[in-house]
Amino acid sequence: MGKLRQMVFLALISASGLLWSTFLFIQETWRLMSYVILGIIALTDVMVFVLRLHR
DSSP states (O other): OHHHHHHHHHHHHHHHHHHHHHHHHHHHTHHHHHHHHHHHHHHHHHHHHHHHHHO
Protein backbone atom coordinates (compact mmCIF):
# COMPACT_ATOMS: atom_id res chain seq x y z
CA MET A 1 0.00 0.00 0.00
CA GLY A 2 2.81 2.42 0.83
CA LYS A 3 4.39 2.10 -2.60
CA LEU A 4 1.06 2.58 -4.35
CA ARG A 5 0.34 5.68 -2.28
CA GLN A 6 3.79 7.04 -3.11
CA MET A 7 3.20 6.49 -6.84
CA VAL A 8 -0.20 8.17 -6.68
CA PHE A 9 1.34 11.10 -4.78
CA LEU A 10 4.10 11.47 -7.40
CA ALA A 11 1.56 11.25 -10.20
CA LEU A 12 -0.53 13.98 -8.57
CA ILE A 13 2.53 16.21 -8.15
CA SER A 14 3.59 15.79 -11.79
CA ALA A 15 0.00 16.31 -12.97
CA SER A 16 -0.34 19.51 -10.93
CA GLY A 17 2.99 20.74 -12.30
CA LEU A 18 1.82 20.00 -15.83
CA LEU A 19 -1.48 21.78 -15.15
CA TRP A 20 0.38 24.80 -13.74
CA SER A 21 2.71 25.05 -16.75
CA THR A 22 -0.22 24.73 -19.16
CA PHE A 23 -2.09 27.34 -17.09
CA LEU A 24 0.84 29.76 -17.42
CA PHE A 25 1.07 29.02 -21.15
CA ILE A 26 -2.68 29.62 -21.58
CA GLN A 27 -2.43 32.81 -19.52
CA GLU A 28 0.21 34.10 -21.95
CA THR A 29 -1.87 33.29 -25.03
CA TRP A 30 -5.24 33.80 -23.31
CA ARG A 31 -6.53 36.54 -25.61
CA LEU A 32 -5.85 34.48 -28.73
CA MET A 33 -7.33 31.36 -27.12
CA SER A 34 -10.49 33.17 -26.04
CA TYR A 35 -10.92 34.63 -29.54
CA VAL A 36 -10.56 31.16 -31.06
CA ILE A 37 -13.00 29.61 -28.58
CA LEU A 38 -15.53 32.40 -29.13
CA GLY A 39 -15.17 31.98 -32.89
CA ILE A 40 -15.78 28.22 -32.63
CA ILE A 41 -18.84 28.77 -30.42
CA ALA A 42 -20.22 31.35 -32.84
CA LEU A 43 -19.62 29.02 -35.80
CA THR A 44 -21.41 26.13 -34.13
CA ASP A 45 -24.31 28.40 -33.18
CA VAL A 46 -24.60 29.60 -36.79
CA MET A 47 -24.44 26.03 -38.09
CA VAL A 48 -27.18 24.87 -35.70
CA PHE A 49 -29.29 27.88 -36.70
CA VAL A 50 -28.84 27.12 -40.41
CA LEU A 51 -29.64 23.43 -39.88
CA ARG A 52 -32.82 24.37 -38.02
CA LEU A 53 -33.81 26.70 -40.85
CA HIS A 54 -33.29 23.96 -43.43
CA ARG A 55 -35.49 21.52 -41.49
